[in-house]
Amino acid sequence: MAMSAVAVPTSGSDIGAPGDGQPQWRLPDAGWGRKAADAATLHEPQNIREYVAMHQHLKVGGGTRLLDVACGAGLAVELAAARGATAAGIDASARLVAVARDRSPEADLRVGDMRALPWADHAFDVVTSFRGIWGTTPEVLDEVRRVLRPGGLLGLTVWGHVKASPGAWALRPLLWAQASQVAHQAAMNSLGKPDVGERLLTEHGFEAVRRVVVPFVWEFADPESYARAVACTGPGYEAIQAIGEERFLHDAAQLAAEHARDGLPLRAEINLVGFIGRAPAPAGTGSSFLAEPVELTPAAAASYADDSAELGYVMNATRLWAHDTEALELLFKALGRVSRTAGLSIRDRGILVTAAASTLGDSYCSLAWGGKLATAASAQLSAGVLSGDDSLLDDRERALSRWARRAAADPNATTAADVEPLREAGFSEAQILAITAYVALRVAFSSVNDALGAVPDWQLRAGTPEAVLAAVTFGRAPAAGPGSS
Numbered sequence: 001m002a003m004s005a006v007a008v009p010t011s012g013s014d015i016g017a018p019g020d021g022q023p024q025w026r027l028p029d030a031g032w033g034r035k036a037a038d039a040a041t042l043h044e045p046q047n048i049r050e051y052v053a054m055h056q057h058l059k060v061g062g063g064t065r066l067l068d069v070a071c072g073a074g075l076a077v078e079l080a081a082a083r084g085a086t087a088a089g090i091d092a093s094a095r096l097v098a099v100a101r102d103r104s105p106e107a108d109l110r111v112g113d114m115r116a117l118p119w120a121d122h123a124f125d126v127v128t129s130f131r132g133i134w135g136t137t138p139e140v141l142d143e144v145r146r147v148l149r150p151g152g153l154l155g156l157t158v159w160g161h162v163k164a165s166p167g168a169w170a171l172r173p174l175l176w177a178q179a180s181q182v183a184h185q186a187a188m189n190s191l192g193k194p195d196v197g198e199r200l201l202t203e204h205g206f207e208a209v210r211r212v213v214v215p216f217v218w219e220f221a222d223p224e225s226y227a228r229a230v231a232c233t234g235p236g237y238e239a240i241q242a243i244g245e246e247r248f249l250h251d252a253a254q255l256a257a258e259h260a261r262d263g264l265p266l267r268a269e270i271n272l273v274g275f276i277g278r279a280p281a282p283a284g285t286g287s288s289f290l291a292e293p294v295e296l297t298p299a300a301a302a303s304y305a306d307d308s309a310e311l312g313y314v315m316n317a318t319r320l321w322a323h324d325t326e327a328l329e330l331l332f333k334a335l336g337r338v339s340r341t342a343g344l345s346i347r348d349r350g351i352l353v354t355a356a357a358s359t360l361g362d363s364y365c366s367l368a369w370g371g372k373l374a375t376a377a378s379a380q381l382s383a384g385v386l387s388g389d390d391s392l393l394d395d396r397e398r399a400l401s402r403w404a405r406r407a408a409a410d411p412n413a414t415t416a417a418d419v420e421p422l423r424e425a426g427f428s429e430a431q432i433l434a435i436t437a438y439v440a441l442r443v444a445f446s447s448v449n450d451a452l453g454a455v456p457d458w459q460l461r462a463g464t465p466e467a468v469l470a471a472v473t474f475g476r477a478p479a480a481g482p483g484s485s
């Protein structure tokens with residue numbers, strides 16, 4: 001059977017006969033869910049290169065709140081969770097979602113219609129869809145934008161120039177469906193054409209839209225397993241409805257046999273296109289006033305990974321400084337050096353940072369370091385320093401907190417007498433310089449974060465003692481967490 005037109009497997013959204021009592025969006029289950037175990041084990045693992053590449057492009061990692069739209073049997077959800085993401089997925093096929101739940105019991109997996117996503121606004125950092133959103137379902141893009149946080153990323157894949165692909169033969173059985181279905185598949189497959197996907201995503205409000213390289217190869221042990229893997233897809237089912245299952249399996253296996261290779265698996269490399277777009281972040285609603293870089297430098301990617309490993313999420317300050325992670329590293333190197341010269345313990349640094357940050361009105365560092373000081377000392381002591389009450393500090397610590405406030409509030413208003421308590425506490429001249437530099441460098445860090453609107457991470461609310469939270473009555477409020485919008 002010759003390949004006469006550009007037609008490719010589709011989401012199968014229109015499979016089934018309307019009017020049989022169930023909503024239209026449930027109909028894909030007839031094709032995709034019919035042989036769910038085959039789809040999960042023979043078909044879906046073929047797409048693994050695509051999942052890994054897109055997760056890498058989207059920097060999916062620890063703490064990423066990710067939704068996979070048209071998640072099928074949930075292999076992509078499982079892989080995202082393996083990278084540390086908090087994963088969710090939705091698919092119209094109840095039988096595929098059952099497999100996805102079996103694979104990822106922790107994930108939030110729902111049977112439903114991608115045109116009406118059952119999640120709150122801004123619930124996700126990343127939304128993926130692997131060959132699930134098509135030219136015929138543009139309204140889904142509005143739903144995706146709604147559930148993405150401002151600045152969050154959409155990554156979707158669609159078929160590219162299939163006819164020019166070395167593995168085009170592997171999609172040929174899908175042309176054995178009725179002509180009207182083949183025509184519909186071709187209509188769905190328009191996004192991969194030059195500029196079409198970019199235009200559609202931009203029209204639906206996404207920014208910084210770009211194409212990315214996505215490897216896609218199907219490999220099969222033998223012609224029979226190939227035939228079964230294609231038969232369990234939605235468009236495969238359309239072809240089976242037209243010519244019958246027995247003939248479909250026979251003809252597909254025969255087609256594949258023409259491509260068999262001695263000692264090697266059958267291999268079909270197919271051109272796939274990936275798009276990445278960013279949900280707009282109106283001023284004051286993103287992680288800061290600056291848009292997050294779409295392409296991370298290796299240093300920025302490493303700092304995201306460090307945050308994820310250490311905290312389970314990427315701090316908004318890290319996202320802001322991703323525009324020049326090296327500058328931040330230099331700043332922290334200098335902080336480390338002066339801290340060592342001054343001989344500052346974690347508790348000393350907590351006192352200096354909370355005293356300076358609260359003087360500046362910087363809620364972000366006050367919360368982050370208020371929590372650390374609470375751990376190193378106590379929540380009451382930390383809340384006290386944040387509110388200007390040093391009664392739980394000893395004389396040496398009091399010298400530190402008072403000097404931090406003086407230097408941060410107005411360095412031109414200090415006097416020689418202000419330095420004296422530091423000497424009395426036993427600090428040398430070199431250490432006093434180092435302590436002052438430590439405060440000044442923290443002021444620089446706070447100033448950049450505050451001036452550029454870095455929003456304290458919502459996770460700080462959960463991880464910070466009540467007394468400390470209550471003491472931070474100034475600065476920008478922490479971001480709203482999931483479920484609070």
Ligand SMILES: C[S@@+](CC[C@H](N)C(=O)[O-])C[C@H]1O[C@@H](n2cnc3c(N)ncnc32)[C@H](O)[C@@H]1O
Pocket residue numbers: 009010011012013025028029032044047069070071072073076090091092093096112113114115129130131132
């Ligand atoms: C080409 S498959 C892709 C599945 C999966 N993303 C993968 O990588 O294998 C398309 C999927 O879209 C689902 N689907 C079709 N229409 C849908 C709708 N309106 N809402 C949710 N899922 C839908 C089908 O059930 C099917 O699992």
